[in-house]
Amino acid sequence: MFQEICSELDAAYEEMVEIRRYLHMHPEVSFMEFKTAAYIAEYYQKLGIEPRTGVGGNGVVAMVKGGLPGKTIALRADFDALPIQDEKDVPYKSTVPGVTHACGHDGHTATLLVLAKVLHKHRENLEGNVVFIHQHAEEYAPGGAKAMIEDGCLDGVDVIFGTHLWASEPAGKIQYRTGPIMAAADRFQIKVQGKGGHGAQPQKTKDAVVIGSQLVLNLQQIVSRKVDPVESAVVSVGSFIAENPFNVIADSAELIGTVRTFNEEIRTQIEQEIERTVKASCDLYDAAYEYTFDRGYPAVVNHREETEFLANLAGNVPGVGVVEESPMQMGGEDFAYFLQHVKGTFFFTGAKPTYSDTAYPHHHPKFDIDEKAMLIAAKTFSLTILQYQAEHAAVTAGK
Numbered sequence: 001m002f003q004e005i006c007s008e009l010d011a012a013y014e015e016m017v018e019i020r021r022y023l024h025m026h027p028e029v030s031f032m033e034f035k036t037a038a039y040i041a042e043y044y045q046k047l048g049i050e051p052r053t054g055v056g057g058n059g060v061v062a063m064v065k066g067g068l069p070g071k072t073i074a075l076r077a078d079f080d081a082l083p084i085q086d087e088k089d090v091p092y093k094s095t096v097p098g099v100t101h102a103c104g105h106d107g108h109t110a111t112l113l114v115l116a117k118v119l120h121k122h123r124e125n126l127e128g129n130v131v132f133i134h135q136h137a138e139e140y141a142p143g144g145a146k147a148m149i150e151d152g153c154l155d156g157v158d159v160i161f162g163t164h165l166w167a168s169e170p171a172g173k174i175q176y177r178t179g180p181i182m183a184a185a186d187r188f189q190i191k192v193q194g195k196g197g198h199g200a201q202p203q204k205t206k207d208a209v210v211i212g213s214q215l216v217l218n219l220q221q222i223v224s225r226k227v228d229p230v231e232s233a234v235v236s237v238g239s240f241i242a243e244n245p246f247n248v249i250a251d252s253a254e255l256i257g258t259v260r261t262f263n264e265e266i267r268t269q270i271e272q273e274i275e276r277t278v279k280a281s282c283d284l285y286d287a288a289y290e291y292t293f294d295r296g297y298p299a300v301v302n303h304r305e306e307t308e309f310l311a312n313l314a315g316n317v318p319g320v321g322v323v324e325e326s327p328m329q330m331g332g333e334d335f336a337y338f339l340q341h342v343k344g345t346f347f348f349t350g351a352k353p354t355y356s357d358t359a360y361p362h363h364h365p366k367f368d369i370d371e372k373a374m375l376i377a378a379k380t381f382s383l384t385i386l387q388y389q390a391e392h393a394a395v396t397a398g399k
Contacts, residue, residue: 001122005382006318008118009375016378017371019043020110021092027081027099027106030140033058036079036109040134043113047120056147058136063129064119070128070389074153074160075115075381076145076338077108078138087365102367104165104351107374109134115378119385127389131157135334141187141296143334149341159306160344161384162335163377165351167359171370173350174314174380175326178307181346182300183232183260184267185332186293190215190278193288196244196251205249206287209242212253215281216240219257222273227266234260234330235270260330262299271295300336300346307345310380313387314347319376322350331362349377 009016028036037058044051044062051062086093086100094100101107116132133153137144154160169175192215194206216237223233235257242253259274261267271293282289314323326348335346351373352359360366 001125002383002386005118005122006379008121009114009378009382012114012118013375016110016114016374019113020106020371020374023079023106023109024092024101025095027094027096027101029083029099030080030137030144031057033080033136037134037136040079040109040113044116047117049116049120055153056149056151057144059144059148059151059153060134061148061153062116062132062134064116064123064126064132066126066128066130067124068127071158071392072129072131072156073385073388074131074133074157074338074342074344075112076133076135076160076162076335077112078105078135078144079109080105080137080139080144082139082363084363084365088368090368100365102364103139103362104167104369105138107165107351107369107371108163111374111377111381115381119382127393130385138334141185141294141334143297143337145334145337149337154338154341157342159388160338160342161306161310161381162338162344162346163349163380164333164346165369165373165377166348167351167353167362167367167369169348169350170352171350171354171373171376172319172321174317174320174323175348175350176302176307176311176314176323176345177326177328178302178304180262180299180301180328181326182333182336183234183262183328183330184299185296186259186267186271187296188257188259188274188291188293190255191290192253192255192282193290194251194253194285197249199247199249202249205251206285208250208253208287211282211285211287212240212242212255215255215278218277218281219274222270222277226273227270231266232262232328232330233266233270234258235274260332262328297332297334298336298340300333301339302345303339303343306343309388309391310345310347310384313383314380317376317380317383319372319379349373349380
């Protein structure tokens, strides 16, 4: 059946591209993806599949019910865009000012929709069920995964697989990793409250810019001097705001940043060390402070059995030339929540564009993908589904 499915996916490739480009031209940011969710639901309805909508917010869940007994396998695709101006010079450039799909979620959605269409045609000969989870709001914590799970999207699911079209690697490459593959992504905010005054009389002030600048430097020592060197961690200040006229010393400054970790103990340690550093830095200048630490997504931790299963079969997928272990990535992903509830794995499908010498990173205004990667992802999912059912049917029969 796999060869037949691959042929049908090849035939439907232009439709896959059309869907992806339509979504790329009509992006919607996290928690505001109403039209995108409606588009997805309508696609399933036209196939004769009645999806469940409004799952945990804007989520959509559909199921292809196989005619033969077997496991229930879930696949997930996210569909939100980012508040970034599209700067690509392509016919499918975003038509929405200040919003674009700069992370490949449009491609994830197109992959699952067309795969569902093909598998639905083969449903009578399909073992088990395939649940298609279309998740909203991956880009912005608290994200959509947790709410969708609470709303029952994983009910009855035995295993889940997900992929990210990965623009830093060429199409034809599959990357996997057992255990942690993507980091926990947290956010901190610090307000330094000093005492403002005239720029010519610094002795009468508590300069929030100086305090904040010293604090930025001190925060960099947390990872280098407080965290075990064999552990991976990042503390980055992304925003420093202290707006004033040129001749006025700021009375306050706000710093916002991110923390990335894989180990929960290190995550907690850094949360505490940041506050210790803030307090010490402000005490030195007799300044006050406010500190908040918002825990975002946990680390994506792949299950060994499912990861090894995926790694062993990926080389048999047409179009896949390289299957390799992925380095640990400091980016965050709320697919982590799915893996906390059911076994499964999350992998990367190479999608580096071929039309340009430059592969722009995810979240860049000129981000794009090699659309052939969608076809490879769909075929990888297909073989994963068929082989997983076959192996577990054999295990069941042998008992």
